[in-house]
Amino acid sequence: MWLLYKTWLGRLLLRLPLTWWILTWQHHRIARYANSPESKKSVKPFIQTFKIDASAAEKPVESYPTLQAFFARRLKPGMRPLATPHNDAVAVHPADSRCVVYDSVDAAHRFWIKGQHFSVAKLLGPGYDVRDHWRHAAIAINRLSPSDIHRLHASVSGTIVKIARRGTRFMGSQFAAVHSHADIMTENDRIVMEFDSREFGTVVQVMIGASEVGSVVPLVKEGQHVKKGDEVAVFAYGGSIMTTLFGGGAIKFDEDLEANSKAGRETLVTFASSLGRATGRPHAHAPAGQM
Incomplete structure (x- = not known):
C-alpha cells in the first residue's frame, strides 16, 4: 500500500487502466470469497490476526456462516452505551x-x-x-x-x-x-x-x-x-x-x-x-x- 500510494512509481501506476483493472478484479475476488461458505474457515484466523475480542460479539463465533457475516457482526447489547440518550443536541x-x-x-x-x-x-x-x-x-x-x-x-x-x-x-x-x-x-x-x-x-x-x-x-x-x-x-x-x-x-x-x-x-x-x-x-x- 505504501508503494502504491506514497511513491512516484505508485502514482504512475494509478494512472494506468491496467492497474485499475487489477485492483477491481482483486476487490471482487475477495468480496466473493468473504461471502462464500468456504470463508467460514477464515473467521478464527481473522480474529487472531487482528486481535479481536470475539467475546463481545452478539453470537458465538461458530454461528457465523461466512467471513462477511462475522465482519458485519453486532456487539452484545449494552457494549456501547449511547452518549446522553435523551439529549439529541x-x-x-x-x-x-x-x-x-x-x-x-x-x-x-x-x-x-x-x-x-x-x-x-x-x-x-x-x-x-x-x-x-x-x-x-x-x-x-x-x-x-x-x-x-x-x-x-x-x-x-x-x-x-x-x-x-x-x-x-x-x-x-x-x-x-x-x-x-x-x-x-x-x-x-x-x-x-x-x-x-x-x-x-x-x-x-x-x-x-x-x-x-x-x-x-x-x-x-x-x-x-x-x-x-x-x-x-x-x-x-x-x-x-x-x-x-x-x-x-x-x-x-x-x-x-x-x-x-x-x-x-x-x-x-x-x-x-x-x-x-x-x-x-x-x-x-x-x-x-x-x-
Missing part, C-alpha cells in the same frame, strides 16, 4: 474507528486529506450548493480498520432526506492511502446520506468503501426518521471511511478530539460515544441543495 460517533475532526473542510484538506482534487462538491456529488451551506462546513472523519464493527450508525437524530450512490473505484483506506495524493474520498464507491436534524440542521454522512470492501449497503430509506445511534448502513469485508459534514458553526466538537486532530493524531473512539454538541446557530439550519 449531542452527536455521537457512527462507528468504532479512528477519528479526526476539523471546524472547516479547508483545514481538513490542508492537514489530513491529501487527495489532489478533493473538494466538498466532489465528495457530495451533484445537487449540493457548496458555495453557501457547505462552504464553511465542519467535518469529522472516522477511519475503520478490518477489526472494527462495520455496522454504521446515525450521528444525529433526524429524518433521512436523501440517499445517493457516488463513485466507482475501490482504493485503499489505510493511513498511507488517506494521506496520499490519491482522491480516495471523492472517487471510491460511497453512499451520501442526508439528514434533517432539528438540533444540527442539515447533516450529511458519507460512507466510503475501499479496496477489499464490497458496496456500502443502506439499511434505511428516504423519509424515514432515525434516532442517533440507529443503524443506517453496513460495509462489506475490508477497511473503510466515514465522513460527517455539519453546517458551518453547527457543532462544537469534543475537546479531546480537537486537541488530537490539531496535533495530527487520530483518536481511537467507540460507536455511540460523544462526538460533539450542537451550538444552535441559525446557519446550521440552512437548506441543503436539491439532487
